[in-house]
Amino acid sequence: MIDRLVIFGVGLIGGSLALALREAGEVGTVVGCSRNPDNLREAERLGVIDEWTTDPAEAARGADMGVLAVPLGAMEGLAASLAGIWPEDAPLTDVGSSKQAVLEALARGFGEVPRQFVPGHPIAGTEQSGVAAAFPELFRERLVILTPADATSVMATNRVTAMWQTAGARVEFMTPAHHDHVLAATSHLPHVLAFTLVASLSKMSDRDEIFHYAAGGFRDFTRIASSDPVVWRDICLANGPSILEVIERYQADLESLRQAIEQGDGQRLEQEFTHAKTTRDRFCDPARAQLDT
Amino acid sequence: MIDRLVIFGVGLIGGSLALALREAGEVGTVVGCSRNPDNLREAERLGVIDEWTTDPAEAARGADMGVLAVPLGAMEGLAASLAGIWPEDAPLTDVGSSKQAVLEALARGFGEVPRQFVPGHPIAGTEQSGVAAAFPELFRERLVILTPADATSVMATNRVTAMWQTAGARVEFMTPAHHDHVLAATSHLPHVLAFTLVASLSKMSDRDEIFHYAAGGFRDFTRIASSDPVVWRDICLANGPSILEVIERYQADLESLRQAIEQGDGQRLEQEFTHAKTTRDRFCDPARAQLDT
Incomplete structure (x- = not known):
């Protein structure tokens, strides 16, 4: 059970994950955070998120789990805005398609790769994008690849694994490279x-x-x-x-x-x-x- | 109405055309002709054809319409075996994906492009092949391109057009090149x-x-x-x-x-x-x- 889930970037992937966890009854409050209020209002209207903010620091308060679902180019800036603020006991994962680049972005943004960060990549998606395309079955029977860093804690890895399994996915592990x-x-x-x-x-x-x-x-x-x-x-x-x-x-x-x-x-x-x-x-x-x- | 339709090469395309015409009640007897008796027996068993022969000359006897649905490389040999035998009033068409090559093959096989020949190409298909994959709806709402040669008679073009329309296709015309x-x-x-x-x-x-x-x-x-x-x-x-x-x-x-x-x-x-x-x-x-x- 995740009491307070924060989705950074509420599009097809982030939105579908929120919907899947909601459908499984395994999430309390879903908080959406992005730079675009229109997108967040649409996500709220569609029932994908419960609350939203454009301020990462506000989103981080009281979070139990965070998912970075923004384009790769926005990752470092987002990480920088969470450095020193993101709760130490709340796992943070991402859905980016290049794991080495995400680890570098997190290392630069946070100063070093945070222990609670578990790089991840769901091998799922459609050619559609945007929260309106999100649906809870997107990850069912799909693979999610996790690529824990040396610094990543076992606790964080286990909780992120459980989250993806709840969403219906099979989780496998490999190195970022x-x-x-x-x-x-x-x-x-x-x-x-x-x-x-x-x-x-x-x-x-x-x-x-x-x-x-x-x-x-x-x-x-x-x-x-x-x-x-x-x-x-x-x-x-x-x-x-x-x-x-x-x-x-x-x-x-x-x-x-x-x-x-x-x-x-x-x-x-x-x-x-x-x-x-x-x-x-x-x-x-x-x-x-x-x-x- | 086509009394006696001959399909040369009974695979996905030829088989689906036979099934579509049969379903529309617009064909009497469907004759299958290819080099492979196993393929023809399977087509008969599946109800795609009524009769079969491995001899093109036998297939040509009494034919009202012929469809060359063999690979392009087999076209010239097949044409040569029909030269002087194929009924003059029976339109002959093909389904090959290269129209200039088919015209050349027919010209070589027959000595010249026969008046009853209407080059054609249904823009339809699946990645499957073989008669077992045939189904009557394959051409529904699909385009069929006909590329009549200078020699092609209007009567033949009209009858081939009508056949494809009966199978559910839209027919358009362009030059072979x-x-x-x-x-x-x-x-x-x-x-x-x-x-x-x-x-x-x-x-x-x-x-x-x-x-x-x-x-x-x-x-x-x-x-x-x-x-x-x-x-x-x-x-x-x-x-x-x-x-x-x-x-x-x-x-x-x-x-x-x-x-x-x-x-x-x-x-x-x-x-x-x-x-x-x-x-x-x-x-x-x-x-x-x-x-x-």
Whole structure:
């Protein structure tokens, strides 16, 4: 049970977490805190939060648990405003997509990584953003990765783990660096590719016609290009080195496939496509992979 | 009403068309023809076809309408086996994703493009393949592009148009070259990018773990990488020039974005991502585009 939960940044993720804990009856008062009063009023109206303030110091008073759900670029400033104020016995966690950057931001903001801070990342979300898109089932059966720092207390880790389990998630642990490497491959790279595709097509002279003929496959493929631009700007800045590494691998593989098309190398193309299909079916659709063997 | 419909290649597309026409009560006998008796037996068992033969000449006898739904690479051989045999008053159409290549294949196979041939391409499909995946609603409200050749008779075009409308589709017309350019951008390029992403990640040493943490966005993004490798090999070979053109544009745009990440150019990243999101929302999700403005 969390008596007083503070959500910093009440959007899709923070809002859905509040709703999930509320639905489970495991939270007393939910306090929303952000720079934007309109957003907070909407969250209150939607029943996502009970109280709100734009002042982090006020939000911190009497808090039992804090969730930093702001874009990565806002993390350090927020941490600085909580330094020396955030209750020592209240776990603080975040939902950012780059764990090393968040730890650095917290270390700079607080002077050092606070013992009660548990870096976290729910592998969930939709391409929608904003509190109006929040719903309590968002984390059900989803993975949440926690990447405790050396300084992080076991008590804080346990309470944050319990909170996410209450919201329906499965919790796993890894190091911040490994998290950033894995997420660069499975999430950040696909987002970069999808944003680039839509941008690339939108520059073509007959783009209106092109989008008119785009079918379901294109919609699925580009869905993540409708994600929040500021969130993704910050992720690209925060996890730059890992993202650059996977982009460069990808560029080499794409160039190699381009050459196969240029050379009319059907055998090579079939090989590559079969390999991709087999891999995806095995990992993303085991039922189909079985059928095909 | 089509008395005797011949489907060459009874997979997802050919099978779904047969089912749609059957459901509409607009077809008498459906004849399946392919090289693979197992596939044809399955199609018969599933009620998709009434009769089958592996001999194109036998299939052609008494046909009222023919649909070439084989991979592009099999088109010329099939056309050659129908030359001089296919009834002159029976329209023949296809469902291939590259119209110039199909016209060339038909011209080579028949000696010249037959008057009853109407090149066509339903902009519909799923990443599934095979007759077991066929369903009658596949084309409902979907676009079918017809690209009549100079030689194509008006009678044949009208009857093929009516057939697709009966299956629930909207029919539009364009030139073969323009079709190939548009489809390279909206369909062929995304498929190449998705196949390449899965292949690229599958080469990483920790790929099992990487795929374990892949979430919904990744599944959507890579769904088309589960498409039939032979079909896509043939599309890449048949529509090579148009596909190479859009790949090269894409490579330039991806490199430019990579540099923005490398340089930590947040303003540029936000600009690109916002542009992509706005474009996608406007074309693929008008309701959301309105909300955001």
